[in-house]
Amino acid sequence: xxxxxxxxxxxxxxxxxxxxxxxxxxxxxxxxxxxxxxxxxxxxxxxxxxxxxxxxxxxxxxxxxxxxxxxxxxxxxxxxxxxxxxxxxxxxxxxxxxxxxxxxxxxxxxxxxxxxxxxxxxxxxxxxxxxxxxxxxxxxxxxxxxxxxxxxxxxxxxxxxxxxxxxxxxxxxxxxxxxxxxxxxxxxxxxxxxxxxxxxxxxxxxxxxxxxxxxxxxxxxxxxxxxxxxxxxxxxxxxxxxxxxxxxxxxxxxxxx
Amino acid sequence: xxxxxxxxxxxxxxxxxxxxxxxxxxxxxxxxxxxxxxxxxxxxxxxxxxxxxxxxxxxxxxxxxxxxxxxxxxxxxxxxxxxxxxxxxxxxxxxxxxxxxxxxxxxxxxxxxxxxxxxxxxxxxxxxxxxxxxxxxxxxxxxxxxxxxxxxxxxxxxxxxxxxxxxxxxxxxxxxxxxxxxxxxxxxxxxxxxxxxxxxxxxxxxxxxxxxxxxxxxxxxxxxxxxxxxxxxxxxxxxxxxxxxxxxxxxxxxxxxxxxxxxxxxxxxxxxxxxxxxxxxxxxxxxxxxxxxxxxxxxxxxxxxxxxxxxxxxxxxxxxxxxxxxxxxxxxxxxxxxxxxxxxxxxxxxxxxxxxxxxxxxxxxx
Numbered sequence: 001x002x003x004x005x006x007x008x009x010x011x012x013x014x015x016x017x018x019x020x021x022x023x024x025x026x027x028x029x030x031x032x033x034x035x036x037x038x039x040x041x042x043x044x045x046x047x048x049x050x051x052x053x054x055x056x057x058x059x060x061x062x063x064x065x066x067x068x069x070x071x072x073x074x075x076x077x078x079x080x081x082x083x084x085x086x087x088x089x090x091x092x093x094x095x096x097x098x099x100x101x102x103x104x105x106x107x108x109x110x111x112x113x114x115x116x117x118x119x120x121x122x123x124x125x126x127x128x129x130x131x132x133x134x135x136x137x138x139x140x141x142x143x144x145x146x147x148x149x150x151x152x153x154x155x156x157x158x159x160x161x162x163x164x165x166x167x168x169x170x171x172x173x174x175x176x177x178x179x180x181x182x183x184x185x186x187x188x189x190x191x192x193x194x195x196x197x198x199x200x201x202x203x204x205x206x207x208x209x210x211x212x213x214x215x216x217x218x219x220x221x222x223x224x225x226x227x228x229x230x231x232x233x234x235x236x237x238x239x240x241x242x243x244x245x246x247x248x249x250x251x252x253x254x255x256x257x
Numbered sequence: 258x259x260x261x262x263x264x265x266x267x268x269x270x271x272x273x274x275x276x277x278x279x280x281x282x283x284x285x286x287x288x289x290x291x292x293x294x295x296x297x298x299x300x301x302x303x304x305x306x307x308x309x310x311x312x313x314x315x316x317x318x319x320x321x322x323x324x325x326x327x328x329x330x331x332x333x334x335x336x337x338x339x340x341x342x343x344x345x346x347x348x349x350x351x352x353x354x355x356x357x358x359x360x361x362x363x364x365x366x367x368x369x370x371x372x373x374x375x376x377x378x379x380x381x382x383x384x385x386x387x388x389x390x391x392x393x394x395x396x397x398x399x400x401x402x403x404x405x406x407x408x409x410x411x412x413x414x415x416x417x418x419x420x421x422x423x424x425x426x427x428x429x430x431x432x433x434x435x436x437x438x439x440x441x442x443x444x445x446x447x448x449x450x451x452x453x454x455x456x457x458x459x460x461x462x463x464x465x466x467x468x469x470x471x472x473x474x475x476x477x478x479x480x481x482x483x484x485x486x487x488x489x490x491x492x493x494x495x496x497x498x499x500x501x502x503x504x505x506x507x508x509x510x511x512x513x514x515x516x517x518x519x520x521x522x523x524x525x526x527x528x529x530x531x532x533x534x535x536x537x538x539x540x541x542x543x544x545x546x547x548x549x550x551x552x553x554x555x556x557x558x559x560x561x562x563x564x565x566x567x568x569x570x571x572x573x574x575x576x577x578x579x580x581x582x583x584x585x586x587x588x589x590x591x592x593x594x595x596x597x598x599x600x601x602x603x604x605x606x607x608x609x610x611x612x613x614x615x616x617x618x619x620x621x622x623x
Contacts, residue, residue, distance in 0.1 A: 012471060044469040047335075052482065059480045063471025065464035067335055068480040069328065070358055076325040080332025080340070081464070083316055084290050088336065088465045106328075109321035 008034025010043045012063045019057040023224055025181035025211030026054060029122055030061055032179075032188035032209075033091070036195055037064065042089050047081060049074045051094035051103070054128040058093060072103025079106075079115045086116070089198055096123045100136040100160045111166045114173060114203040118194045121162060121206070124213040125232065132216030136160040139235060144216075159235045166206045167242040173203030176242040180210035182229050183238070190240065193247055202244050210236055264313050268448040275412050275438040278445055279369055280305035282416035283341055285450060287457050288367070290316040290333035290340035294326045296348040297381035298436030299371040303343065323348040327355025327366070334364050335479075337462025339420055343369035345436070346379060349387050349394075356429050357395035360496070361481040364463075365423035369416070369432045371439040372526075374604035383436040384604040385526055388581035391431050392555045398493065400500045402430040402507055403555040405525040406438060409445040417450055417457075424458040426503045433554065435577075437527050437606070500556075510558035514540050514547030515565045520619045521547045523562070523586055524575040525554065528607055532575050535612045546616050551585070559589035566595035571619050575600045575607050 007013060011034050020026045037043055046064045050056055052071035059068035069077045078090040099107050099121040110117065126144045127133040133146040137159050141150040167176040175197040179187035187209055194205035210232050214224045264284035273281075279302050283291070293303045303319070310317050316333070320326045326342045333340030344352050349370055359366040372387040374380035393399040402422050404415045415432055423430040450457055463477055470476030483489040514536060515521050524532040529550045536548045549565055549572075551558050566572060572595060574583040579601045587597055600607060600615050 010471075012476065043471075045465070047464045056480075056482050059482070060478045063469075063476050065466075065470055065477040066479065067464065067477075068482060069331075070354060070481075073324065073328045073355070073358075076320065076328035077332040077335070079318070079325075080290070080292055080329030081336045082332070083318060083329070084333040084336035084338040084340065085462070085465060105321045106325055109325070 008038050010034045010037040010062050010064055012060060015060045018061060020054065021215045023212055023214035023221065024054070025124060025209070025213070026058065026122060028181040028184055029120065029187065029209045029211060030058055032184055032191050033120065034062065035188050036192040039192060040195055040199070042195070042199070045087065046089045046091060047078070049078045049090065049092045051098035052129070053095040053098055055093050055095050055098065055122060072098045072101070072106065074098065075103055075106035075110050075117070075119060078117050079110050082115065082117050089195060090117050092117060092119045094119070094121055095128070096121060096125070096135045096137040097127045100162055107166070108169060111170050111174070111204045111206065114171055116198050116201055116203065118198045118205040119207070120191060120194070121208045122211045123162070123208050123236065124211040125159070126213065126216055128213050128216055139231060163206060163208050163241045166204070170204050170242065173244050174242055175203070175205040175244060175247060177206070177240040178208045178210065178236060178238050180228060180238050181212060182210070182225070197244060197247060200246065202246065210238065261314055262312070263449055264309060265447045265449050267452055268446060270444060270446050272442055272444050274301060274440055274442050275409050275434060276301035276371070276440070277305045278409050278412045279343070279416050279432070280309060281447055282413045283420070284309050284313055284315065285447070286417040286420040287339050287460070288341055288420060289338040290330070291342065292318050292320055292326045292329040292333065292340065293342050294320050294323045294344065294348060296323070296345050298373055298439045299343040299345050299369065301439065302369060323351035324354055327352050330366055331355055331359060331364055334366055335463045336465065337460050339367070339424065339460045341367035341369065343371065345371045346373040346375055346387070347377070349390055353390065353394035356401065357397050358481055359429035360395060360397050360400050362479055363427040363496070364429065365427050366429045367419050367423050367432070368429070370434065372433065372435040380604060381436065383577065383606065385435060385528060385577040386581065386603055387433070388554060388578060389584065391433050392585065398497060399555055400428055400496050401555055402426070402428055403433050403553060404431065405433045405552060405554050407526050407529045407550070409438070409443045412438060413445050413447060417455060421458045422507060424460055426507065428500060433526065435527055504556035507553060508556045508558050509552035510550060510561050511552065512547065512549045512561070512565065513537070515549060515570070517545060518547035518570050519545040520573055520616055521549050521565055521570045522573045522575055522612065522616060523549045523582065525551050525582060528575055528577055531607055531609050531612060535609045535616065539613060539616060544617065544620055546620060554585060557585050557589055562586065562589050563593060566590050566593050571596040571598060573598045573600060573615060573619055575612055577602050577605060577607060579603045
């Protein structure tokens, strides 16, 4: 007898096991999203848009209508779609390169316009798909393929504070949080609230998810966990950054890592 | 539910700028979304669209750049609404990225290009220097449709046709005008397409159809990235086969006086108007000259032009660019011993006097 591991109903079993590397955090983020979709019973209304980078591997992940776009361009595709059909619940899924580097202008302007979309941005401190180059999120001193001696903040700056930036440029009605795959239940709650906020038509909803990349970090299981729980949280505080008053504060209280 | 008022009822003659004509024609064609970014000389298309919007329930967003204008347009298309954008010059360069995605995914995007001078920022007024970019831009095979207009009536007729072509064949479709056409005023007959018997091809959503994906229907899983060379090769070859199959239904040209001509002038867009006037006048004087105007630059009317060239005429390509149309002409005539001459004036209009002089010289064998 074969026993399947429990999967969210909105997952597509035919495409499992998924295509991400062993130890990758994407699967946990997408499980949180799948469970949130199930609990909100919105599988028939969600359109999932995925970016380029490792996030594109999720193009057939769900039993949900899905569009895989270009690097950094998922935000405008979903903005255009949502404005053309506000009945849809749209999710733009991207990495830190897509959201904070090549697609920054789209993130900033969609947030400023308070577009009623949900953006989930996976932060694993580097470009995974292309082989581990420096990203805007790379930690000071962190070795990547383009910072082989460690990131020098004098030359390339400090890690971008994405949710804090989005919170500062959005108006009331926006929802902004940073979760981590080290706390899947809290992450699911953040994603659920980000979807509910879009469904209520309140405003831009943004969740950054701290995630693991043992392949490019060149870490074993223990060091992987240490990096996401201890190192990343020195720069990226986990918790809700901005919550519309209408969204009752619950489990998502800011818990600094 | 009350039916929406029609933007254009019946038929009426108006006197307006080309950019205004495009806005009205897009609304008459059933377009519902325009996403755009300011760049001269196309701005008035947005200006008029935003004024039509509240009356006819149209959607507009001014985006942060042309990349966003193009990709939001694709979002509108995916949601099942006829969507378009308009741009020029450096904006057209950026627009090639979203249009490459449209080409790969068969998304019926409609883009209006009002050409300005280049390279780079160039000038904001006029040129025909975006022929190569519009016809063959993007990191692909140029599987798109490009209509080159030469009058305001063309702008009206071909804007409507562009939406129909895009949604019928599901290839991205360009309307290639220029700054002179956009800014100039001239008379045009606007009409409700139905009154003329022009059937509007309906839009359909790619996502968000009824039912739960995976339960009532398969999910729409739309992608443009492939894992291995052979997989992409098969996808591209399928696109090419489909494009080549429908190309004969799309391709358009007009010709005059080519039988018995010693010289045939080839021109498109607003330059064609000058060529047409000169050729008709010289013809009346008995000069053996004709003209050939490609209306679609992609697909290019190669067969028709080859038939003209096979009669041994000398061709004179006249354009406000340094040989961009000529490149398409030479490719179409590949293998034929045809003489192709050029009158190239990048970024400026070509005067009738200089066209006439060149034609007469060529007729006399010079």
